[in-house]
Amino acid sequence: MKLRLFVIDTLELRGPDREQGLIVRNIVREMILNKEVEIHSYKDKRRNFGRYLATNMIGELNLNQWLIDNGHAASYLL
Numbered sequence: 001m002k003l004r005l006f007v008i009d010t011l012e013l014r015g016p017d018r019e020q021g022l023i024v025r026n027i028v029r030e031m032i033l034n035k036e037v038e039i040h041s042y043k044d045k046r047r048n049f050g051r052y053l054a055t056n057m058i059g060e061l062n063l064n065q066w067l068i069d070n071g072h073a074a075s076y077l078l
Contacts (some may be wrong), residue, residue, distance in 0.1 A: 010067065
């Protein structure tokens with residue numbers, strides 16, 4: 001199952017931002033590899049894409065917020 005990160009926009013892996021998107025993807029992979037990750041998932045009811053959105057916790061660290069705080073993602077409101 002594919003999950004999208006809840007209330008954030010990250011760089012796409014296709015298109016002109018691909019290189020930076022790959023860097024961020026690899027940072028996230030490194031952060032979660034061999035770690036216990038708690039996933040809170042939500043069905044996206046506002047849009048008709050059938051997507052599931054997720055907030056990801058690594059211990060006390062909210063990965064979604066970390067990405068925003070470190071300039072790897074932008075926040076948006078639903």
